[in-house]
Amino acid sequence: MLNTFLIILSIIALLSIIFEDLTHINKAKTTLFLGCLSWVFLFVAASDPNQTKLIDNQLNDNLLEIATLWLFLMSTMTFVAYLNAKGMIQVIVQKIFPSKVSVRILMIQVAMFALILSTFCDNVTATLVTLGLLSTFELSSEIKLKMTVLVIFAVNSGGVALITGDVTTLMIFLSGHVQMSELLSLLIPSAISVIFLSFMFSYNAKGTVTTQEVTRNYQKVDVAIAVLFLTTIIMTMILNIVFAIPPVLTFLSGLSLMFLIGTFARSEKEEVQVLEYVRQVEFETLLFFLGILLLVGMLKQIGVLDMLANVYGIYNPDVSNFFTGMASALLDNVPMTAALLKADPTLSLSEWMGLTYSVGVGGSLLVIGSAAGIIAMSKVKELTFGSYLKYFPALFICYSLGYGLTIIIGQQLFS
Template sequence: MTTVLLILVALGFLSIVVEDIVHIDKAKTTLFFGSFAWLLFFIAPPAHLSHDALMKSLNDNLLDIATLWLFLMAAMTFVAYLSGKGIIDSLVNKLLPERISERKLMLLTGVFAFLFSSMADNITATLVCIAVLMNLNLPVKKLMRYVVLVIFSVNAGGTALITGDVTTLMIFLAGKVEIPDLLLLSLPAAGAVAALALMLSLGLSEEVHIKKQNNVIERGDKVIALLFFGTIVGTIAANVAFGIPPVLCFLFGLSLMFMVVQFLNKDEPILEYIRKIEFDTLLFFLGVLLLVGMLKELGMLAYFPALYDVMPPVAANFLVGLASALFDNVPLTAALLNSGIEMNLSQWLSLTYSVGVGGSLLVIGSAAGVIAMSKIEVLTFGSYLRYFGYLLVAYSIGFVAVLGLGLLV
């Protein structure tokens, strides 16, 4: 049965790769294979697990999925409202000139995505960045380059803060790294983003013309924009001070948005914005997480600590980063921490970087990539894979820079 389940998981991921060939929406196929695998897991459980053990496994996975689902729903509703009211258009009009070179826009995109994801979470940063890029009406091939940079940048931006990436927080709580060391980690991560931006800007020599529009933003909509920013800041503060899960803060922020709109404009059908979010994105997310959860339950992550017995820690860390493009980096990091492997500070910093940034190498390797693929039709597994060489070089540059940083600290 373990073999059958692994085949189903492989078919689920393969269905994403061949979506352009079979013309079946990846949300349908991943949900089918993910739910089917869990059904068989209950019918003929490997290792003859008890029903209680099966229920605990399912409940743990559903809890993780529900947390991400609700967070994503809240963030997408915020962004749908701000986009529908023209606030994002207004932001673009104020921040960008009427004409800007494509190379300069590439650099600004990387910087904005990197910094925004350092303050917010990867999901929110990706949604906002994509909304801004879509409003620029870029040619499809050029849009792909900017989106690839956004995915890499938002993953790199969160590696240096315990609030920016769960794996960074896990390694910090385990006592492997300190806050000052992590803050220095932002330098190699930013260097990797800069290297990727430079490579992706090769061949871009034209200017982007931005149509300036005089959008009149009503007072109530400005209040909602401030509320969105306050929700992001409050989420970080509440998590650091009281350990409150981000999903709870975002749901509270969403409820505040509903109440504010109710009192400022009673005729506004605010709940309609929930219906405007792309539920195929949520279903795709659900299917992918069911597949990843099954890999975890089958014990596939238990093999990775063995890498450190057959190769140097630095080489193993580099490969673990590559593996995080296929495996969820949170249980992967937990498996490594629980294995008791011994490494010095430089090596722990390289692991922090690799599990945080490595997921960018494949579009299905991070939440940012999954969301972007669901929001942008031309972004598929295959189209993203064409940039794998650029991404691998940028990832490697950052990794080597982290090793150099480790020697200094």
């Protein structure tokens, strides 16, 4: 009875996100309230002290995961806020992209930029940087919305090809089921599906767009911080692979260096301004993350994710992988992947490749299905659950295309 009630709470939370435009109730507030309420009911319904202690341990584990994500997001978003305010991102864009370009070409260029960037760094950083890139172009609301959806799909697609790009890819790699060279082959279906989506979106797009003029008011210290940001991204990958250092620790170290550089390079008044960029972080996004992850943690606690893992084994793995990816658009793919790895299904290499692709890209089908989507929703006012949903057919086609190519390539290369 309790489990049914808690699942209903999760559905209400989802509906509050879907109908935010109608209710005008902020989705961060509803998800946070319902996420906290669900855990309160778990504690109230505990039958004995041992069960209470178990629930308390699970909540602490859940909060630790959330805190890690919060700190990582805060570090990344502070860097991006600083560089964006100083015009550094715009300058970099003008170096890479032409000042005037057709909408069709721009869509392909932005999609490939996001795809490649997300392969080497985490989805959060890739999303923030690419959205910062988009902000430098004078785009209509419709084109901006399409490009944002394209960025979300491209970021999630690029993340599956290397262990530095997506947590689920790293989990499957560490389990010993796929090798680094095998994962790199996922770049082929990922790139093809992203390019295909960019062609679909740009089919009726006409005209050209130009970059906004940039006032070059940055100083040497701003260039140093831009280099520090790039170095932090690179060191995050290297230190995580070589020494298994959590990415959040490296990024917090980079952020602290950013503040130290500001201390030695500026006056006391200017130093305060550097620290003020922390306040520009979208804390509404972090609260939304908190609510969503509390709800997912609750579903994990009551066994919903384990139940999905049991259902997974009933059907053909290729079919199960496909629908597991679709399910990751509603449920966090990290605990779902952990539940599947714990179940330890017997899969061929091509089937493990299919699972890696599906849980990494399937979250793109809904805007709440990935970190990239949630961040984009808080950054782009045109993007809502409803506005994103109308692109579901195109996203589903490209997800299916990429998944099918993954299976074919896996069978051809590794059978």
